[in-house]
Amino acid sequence: MLPIHLISVLFLGMMYFFIYQMDKKPSYDPRIVFLVLLAGAFLLRCIFAGSSRGFASDTACFASWANLAYEGGIRNFYASGVFADYPPGFVYVLYVIGAIFSVFKVPYLSAPCLLLLKLPAIFCDMATALFFYKVASKKLPSQQVVMLAGLYLLNPAILLNSSIWGQVDSVFTLAVLLMCWFLTENRMTAAYIVFGVGVLLKPQTLVFAPVLLYGIVDRVILYDFSWRNFFHNLFSGLAVICFMVLACMPFGLDLVFMQYTATLGSYPYIAVNAFNLWGFFGLNWVSQDTRLLFFSYQTWGVIIIILIVLLSALLFFRAQNKESRYFTTAGFLIVSMFLFSIRMHERYLYPALALLLFAYALRPLKEFLEVYFGFTVIHLYNTAYILYFYDPANYDGKAPLILTVSACMVICGLSFYYMLLRYDIRQVSDQESSFTFLLPFRLKWRRKKSAPAHFTYDPAPSQEKMPFLVQDAILLFTVMAVYSLVAFWDLGSLKAPQSDAMLRQGDTVELYTGGEQAASYLYWYLGNYENRNFSLEYKTVPEDAWQPAGGGGQLTMTSVFAWGRMELPENCHYLRLTCNSDKASVMELALADAAGNSFMPVNAPDYQKLFDENDTFPADGISFRNSTYFDEIYHARTAYEFLHGLPTYETTHPPLGKVILSLGIVFFGMNPFGWRFMGTLLGILMLPVIYLLARNISRDRLAAGFACVLFAFDFMHFAQTRLATIDVFVTFFILLMYYFMYRYSRMSFYDTPLWKTFLPLGACGISMGLGIACKWTGMYAGAGLAVIFFLTLYRRYREYRLALKKPSGGPNGLLYSRIIATFRGNALKTIVFCMLFFVLIPGLIYLLSYIPFVGWETGLWEKMLANQKYMFSYHANLQDTHYYSSHWYEWPTMIRPIFYYSGIIGDTAREGISAFGNPLVWWVGIPAFAYMLYLVFRKKDRIALFLCIAYLAQYLPWMFVDRCTFIYHYFPSVPFVVLMILYAALTVKDLLPEKRFYLALGLYAAAAIALFALFYPVLSGHTVSIKYVDTFLRWMKSWVLIYG
Template sequence: MSNIHLFAIVSLLLGCICFFAFKYAKQRKFSGLIVFSLLLAGLVLRIIIAINQTGFSYDIQAFSAWADRMYQVGPSKFYSPDVFTDYPPLYMLVLYLVGLLRSVFQIEHFSNLHILLLKIPAIICDLVCSYLIYSEANKHFSQSRALVLMSTYLFLPAIILNSSAWGQIDATHTLIVILMCLLLKDKKMIPAYIVYAIGVLLKPQTLIFTPLLLVGIWDQVFLNGFQKKNFYQNLLGGLAVILGMIVFCLPFGIDSVFKQYLKTLSSYPYASANAYNFWSLIGMNWSDQNTKFLFFSAKTWGSIVIVLIVVFVFLLSRYLKNNQAKYFILGVFITFTMFVFSVRMHERYVYPALALLLFAFIYKPTKALWVCFTGLAVLHYYNAAHVLYFYDPANYNSRVPIILLVSAGMFLLFFYFLYAFNRYLAEENGLKFALMKNSQEKDSKLINRLKRFLFKPSAPIPSSPKVSFSKLDLILLLAIMIVYSSFALYDLGDQKAPLTRYEMQQDDSIVLQFPEDAQPQILSYYIAPPHDISFTLETGQATEDDWNYTEQIIWQNVFSWSNTSLPEKVRFAKLTLHSLNASVIELTFLDDKGNVVLPENASEYKTLFDESSLHPQVASFRNSMYFDEIYHARTAYEYLHGLPTYEYTHPPMGKIFISLGIALFGMNPFGWRIIGTLFGIFMLPFLYLFGKRITKSTTAAALSCWLFAFDFMHFVQTRIATIDVYVTFFIIVMYYFMYKYCTISFYDQGLRKTFIPLGICGIAMGFAIACKWSGIYAAAGLAVLFFAHLLKRYKEYLYAKASPHGRTGTMSHDKILKNFLPYTVKTIGFCLIFFIVIPLAIYLLSYLPFVDPVNPGLLNKAVANQTNMFNYHSMLDVEHSFSSLWFEWPIMIRPVWFYSRVVSNTLREGISTFGNPLIWWIGVPAFIYQLYLLFRRSKSSLARNSTGLKNHLRKSTTDLTHEELYSTSFLTIGYLAVYLPWVFVSRLTFIYHYFPSVPFAILLIIQSLMQWKKRVAKRTFLIGTCIYAVLVFGLFILFYPILAGTPVEQSFVIKYLRWLPDWIFVAN
């Protein structure tokens, strides 16, 4: 992979260097020898690579076999049902020449010369394409700029890889498409028909560009002054070309050629065939195209995409009118859209877009188009090179990071291309675009910008007015909490479970005798720590000492009902412990009908059989631990009973909260889950208050609370006894109070009032870190926000210093000058206590119930555990079938399957954690949109550079007010603080690590909706938000069975809930 990364970097550098070379190229003329020398250098480079790289063995062997076959049997017998041949007849004639030369000169198969002969047609087409770029660019720019563009294409690694290293012929197909576009541009329709026909006879992928030809016909024949003569000329010309194609195919056999086309077009029936696109991003590379995705098969979606492409090509052509770049930019749109979203795409099908982008750039050189070109050059190289050098069908893994990252890059680049296309349409005077500007007009000195940022005075901003909390707010909040609580508390778990324990030591035995008429078939057990305890089970029929069956058994999960099968006839049973000790809470023997069979001597082991009435009909999440409860809830139990701590990989605080529920309600499923569920309920007021404080809108506050209430992950994670709920709760709290602190000023509110939210924030931060180390990520974001706030106060101080006796609003400048330094010092001192001393105390005290026999003493065991935790997480090198990478989380590629049970042949139970699609899939676009609002140009800049569709875009956005600018910046920093660090985590990760990011994503959605509110009537906004809220709740109800573990028809889950291939919710 190192070489692939190297040449990908070369591609990026080449794109950047050539961009600046083009930008600053001087008006110079060169002799034709320079052009010839560059082309010769490109040819030599390709020849060297071609003879040193065998290429893709499958393709090279096929081309070689076809070349020999064409020469040996001729066209008439070439196509045969017994021989694999999936290329059209024209390229077979090219290969005929290769076969002829190899035979005449007795060239050894797969020798360097033979491989070069197979690759040389595509190499020649590379050179011709490069020259056409130079020729066309020379008509619009200086010769030096034309040479830069030619060199860019000529030496691009992705282009060289295809023809010279791989040995494929996409260059021939690309040359045809370029020629067709040039002819359509020049209104030479009949030659365009001929070139298109040649392309179809060369490579069937030319059919993808049929909409281009249709647009050309519509423009030249029907739209621009319809004339009968012109119509009939084109009609007859088109028919003549079709007839020519038929005549050309006659030697091959019309029927054979037609069947060959059908066979080729129907081949590779997969969602993706190594194209790293949308389908590969969701794990469907090499998945059958009939696999369902969002109610339809991938094949159906592919057909929908093709129809939409045709429709949009005609619509977009109207905006482009007579633009010279029309057919090239539409060609890019067709290629890119097909590659990213259609089915049966190979890795090379986006290849023509590189040349088409350069031609579009020639006619209107925009920076955005060049970014598209460079990005595509890098991503396509990664895709093609990875397939060429690393594709192994026998050991294929669709979740290799390079596949997912390149697929995500292609997906994002496509939307950037749409943005670039929009700008392309908008820039009617594009030849004088921004990249032509003199660089001296821009201040490129970073240090000066930094100085201005740090030391530019800014007018003092008063504290934000107090946010009112009305009766309506209270009613809405309570209503949401009540509705959510009814779902969250329902079927949370049994409130009773066996409690009494029977303690055993190594070699202890339990000997049981059953009634003669009893037939126990199953031994059901319920144990306390330790786990994985080893027994010997012996059974007999005659006497207590006549054991005729022996089995070694291991009892694994604690506080979970589990079963061990018994022989058919059991009168006596003996369990002998081999582990050091065991704590058995309850044993229950069942017959074949599920009835409890009580041993005759049960009274000898009273605590083993005293709670048989609590034995459930079936073991489920309602009466047993599931997923990581076996670690976290178990450790909470150990804290209460002073037992050695089992789960040490996270700080203790989260498990202390779990133990609180156990202490109040007992060691049962309800007891170990209730506190987390209550924390989940009390997250909602903070989301409501956060939304209200940011937007000052009751509607927005209620919507933010509602969205979080009915996000799937919020529901699932707060109903399982793990620690993620607690760290997420405290992250919400600490960011809420930091926001409150940052929106008040100690200049007009006084110092003490600022200490209240700041102190609560610090305490919450301490609890967050004491629950889980990911709280440290969030704390880093707080630090950024806090010091940014102090910087703002400092810049206000500089402003006041310039006018010491002035006033800004109600704040006098002399008071600012007097108080800045002492208030700042006191604030930092306060923070040392509340953000360092108190959090350290909270963290250290959380180790009070932690038992470490090796390291006694509070400080010793706390310090030792930090080392153990770090070693565990840094050295964790395991795999899990439901793990996922950070960039997969917002897309929800792979939910985590917490629980599963087969109820009947058709009914299933399951619990999975993932997000509500109407929240998570909107959250990332909302984040990107908010970033756009933060960094987009000012109105004046937009006005200078915006026309056409750009004006339409401007109407759909708005400038941020100062308060919106700050709140958006605040949420963006918070979102990145809890999400971005996971990019650098190499250990095993899961989608629930995204949980702390969800509140920020929701608030960013709310911020985006508030921008929309500015452009619509109040009634429209209210109706829109209500519809959105209803849809979110509707999805929650739809998916509720697999979130809550409710029995559901397996067919319903597969048909309506499995939107993505890896959404596995119930057992088969």
């Protein structure tokens, strides 16, 4: 892809150069320059056309169709049975080409053959440039017209389509451009003609039928209506339809009709190599019959098309006095269809490029050029990737390039919509064109705008602390109470076997059922040693010889602190287990009849520790409620080992997370509720932290409540905190450390006693130490804290430098003289304090976390160092794969949720626990992050910068990790996704009445809660029907959610 990268950069440079030339007074005749550009562009296209076969299958089809049309005759073209998905209009063009082939004996797929096949598209490229020159010359200075025409003629995406690929999108695009211009000029008959010709050339022209319809309504009915004009247009339209019918008659009308319907119904997929919204979700080449919520994607496609047409009508009639409205409406239609409709191909965005350039000619808004450049580069990546790198046999719809380009496509589309909303819907004056990313220059024919805002370094006072009032307590308590009920409900059983029998290799356990009752199932509950192997034998009567039971007489007890079950042979009255492992901690055994009812063997008193807790038998079945699942087999086990002074099994992460987890076991016992309690509790305690952080950022209690609710009912926050793993603990401390760092960053040691600034700073360092002692990913967060801290200190330094220039006076109640006197001492003391609280104390916390750790070394320092070496080696050399692993770029889109637990309840019911995000948090977080970047780079917004650093500190490092990763690694970033959504919402607060703004926040939060309720069964393990999951929850094919 390197050539595509270079071409994109080159095009950007060319765009800057051309627009720079627009401001200069020409020293040459622009018409001569245009002709030279035209001739050069034509020659360049001819060279590319003759030297490239383009897309092999397309080129071969065009060549064979040309020969078929001429040699077999027009009448037999569709009747021949050959695959041909192009309509009659273009077949006539191919007929002429076929005649040239025949007369001049042009070799098949030779350079002349390739050039002839591509000439129609090349001629239309030239015609489009000439047409643009004519239209733009009426509106813009000739110098600017020439440069803009050059931006079209030398556009790499245009060149690729017509001259290299060999496609003919420029042919029907020219018809669409002519139609829009004739409608603008009120030349209705001409508009009907070119539209009809366009439909004959390519059926995609029908996408622009609404524009023609709006033109008829506007020009014929609404504007100066007269019956004479009405009938004139009616008969003109009918005449064009008759012309179209006559043009189709030589082919056979029935065959032409079948050809159109077959073409429109072809490629029944959600996306066909289009890097759009669906490509972003990895849905290229996925059947349109796949269901999303209540309907199939095919039905959603129809709904989306209807909505797009309705919105285009609103856009058109709202922009009634804008001369460019036909072009902008047509651009809106094709951009929206490409982004959101289904069955889109990679090339379908092509007409938007020319439409945007013509719109600019009629209405010179700089944003048109920016979007033109954006769509050019993204469309180039899309088409070039398919042309040069597409491999159907090894296609990966989730490749980073596809997801990145698809995301950029959606962002560019949103920028286009914002422009239309601003200028056509809200009717902002064209003179108020906003300063945006791509073109930070001023064109002379536009009014000069004020310079963009920059960071200011005038001494700022410390942010006033908001008092925590009764309203805060009520709001926060309500959210926490509701969430606590939901989180603790059905968390796990409070009962589990506690005593164990330690069996050694060769130890046997012989059981006798007694009487006529036979054992059909053997149940066991394994202690803290996994994968214990036993020999299993049975007999019916004492005189029989022992026979191997099911599974070849071998039984492996796999998962620790979990029930297992094995079906026994018929008439099993005697059962013998022989331990083959060096040792096995078995905490309970149970026998059950065919109906699943447990009973005690007659000789149970001989094995008291194996049959002393029969009330813990899983009568309702083995599930997450009574057993460990996923990584609980490591972390819950290690917590148990810490409490009992046993050798530590899970040594791939620091100990503190398991130490915290063990506190729940101390309070509630070694049972599912006990080992999950602390994670769930800290999931609840995250809510006041994010509330306080959101309140400090927004200075608005209701807005903070909105963020708190959004985070509380995020799917991953719920599912991950109910799982006894360490990720919840490191996420809690990350959130806590950034809360304290934000508090510190809003304080100034110029107007606040230095010791008071040390309070949040010290708490931040302690939180960082606790986080790192839970999981090394806390160090990622620490890097972000360092960036924020030094940016804050740099700001104090800039204030100091400003004070040196003005030693007297001072703004905001701060005296410059005090700043000069205190900076050096305060800065030095702060750095020394940070050395203590961000280096020494975290190091001490980390070391002390190894007190319960039983490793290879005896000394605290030695076993800590030994474990660091092991952890580093383990993570550096980890090569394992996992069916539910996912790459970092897939996490925000939730393409691959992680499937933690599955239970089969019956033929139609299942249980499942998956971890992924609430779509109203994670998906909306993507544009929210893009908007934060905009605020940082264009508005110099410090809060947006803080949120971006906090978010990227957790997320960015994973981009460089090539080991097996999972979506739950994104969990520490989720709180900052919520805060970015909140801050993005706050930027529009002044645009709405206060009540309407809070109503919008409330409705959004309610929608997030509704989604949580919808997905609750597959987040909690609640029993759910297969049909419900398939109908409402499986939005993507890659969302497993349940088995079956």
